Amino acid sequence: MIFSSIFPVTEPTWIYLGVLSIVLFAPLLFNKLRLPHIIGMILAGLMIGENGFNIIERDESFELFGEVGLYYIMFLASLEINMQEMKQAKGGALLMGLAVFAIPIALGLLANTFILGYSNFMTSLLLASMYASYTLISYPIVARYGLSRLRCVNFVVGGTIITDTLTLFVLAIIVGISKGEADVWFVLLMFVKLIAVAAIIIFLFPRIARYFFRNYNDSVIQYIFVMMLLFLGAGLMKLAGMEGILGAFITGLVLNRLIPHSSPLMRRIDFVGNAIFIPFFLIGVGMMIDISVLFEGSGSLIVAAVMVTTALTGKWIASFMVSKVYRMSSGERNLMFGLSTSQAAATLAAAIVGHGIILEDGSRLLNDDVLNGTILLILVTCIVSSIVADRASRR
Secondary structure, three states, X not given: OHHHHHOOEOOHHHHHHHHHHHHHHHHHHHHHOOOOHHHHHXXXXXXXXXXXXXXXXXXXXXXXXXXXXXXXXXXXHHHOOXXXXXXXXXXXXXXXXXXXXXXXXXXHXXXXXXXXXXXXXXXXXXXXXXXXXOOOOOHHHHHHOOOOOOHHHHHHHHHHHHHHHHHHHHHHHHHHHHOOOOOHHHXXXXXXXXXXXXXXXXXHHHHHHHHHHHHOOOHHHHHHHHHHHHHHHHHHHHHXXXXXXXXXXXXXXXXHHHOOOOOHHHHHHHHHXXXXXXXXXXXXXXXXXXXXXXXXXXXXXXXXXXXXXXXXXXXXXXXXXXXHHXXXXXXXXXXXXXXXXXXXXXXXXXXXXXXXXXOOOOOEOOOHHHHHHHHHHHHHHHHHHHHHHHHHHHO
16 A cells, blocks of 8 residues: 555656666666667666556657657767768668568568468558568667777668668558549659758758857857757658658768767767666666567567567578678678567557557457557567677677
């Protein structure tokens, strides 16, 4: 009774204290266990959330800081790209992006149709597209080892924009079809809006940034200005009907040349992201996971097993193919596999959107088994991604 009257903690002061305690002690504990601390953040979120010991309430701050953290991961990834290497590796990034998109979808369509028995093509396609998308959750591990400029890392980071754009495009079209809006003009309009927003970010943001950096030297003011551009890019992309992570990624690319990697501004951007926003995102992902739903029936476990196996297999085949084409070592291949494996917000968003679509026969486009299976998919891929990326980085 005493504990039930105290927990879950809802007072902001104690919530932030709890989160900061996890951010401080999770790396210390998991370093001793020789496991990536990112796993510690996710598992800690699972334990303190309502689906665990219900210690901390997942209030609006987790949604706010979590979304910022997701943007930050994409922004940092593109900001730390070696653009010289990227120019040389653009063919590899294109190949990686297309391979990570096409191979998991092809495997997914087969598995969803013949193993899971989904006869509705839209259901099978949306579920297959969820296997393709990936979130660069393990990127901070690679960056911490000083490997963010490797060719194979640039392949995966550059391929992110291709894979996620195509995946989110599929989601938008399926939603449009379910609402009776999708036709040739719908698809064309969405493509035009995407190109228009990308053009605004690519051609306007660098000119504004150059003017601002020439006239204002204070690193704090410069940091606030960069954050404004980051959220403006994400917001414009959302207005175009796409996810804000694409806008964040493109914004980082166009600011890459203007923010030196050894500058105080870059150190400030890196510090704030890794100390606050990215941990909030990882803990928030853990708090959304509810393992108990997987044991409510065998259907969820079967679906989850197929989802996890298909996603991991598709990503490994894509990484293997790209490594063979570019004659990479096994370590580089594993690093690409680790970085491209983790799935989080984009996958969960697609599952929730699909679960909310009601078909003409009254059934859901994605049923409860898929929604529950998505939970295990996120947990397993994040753990596998972190472990593989960490071990490959050590090598």
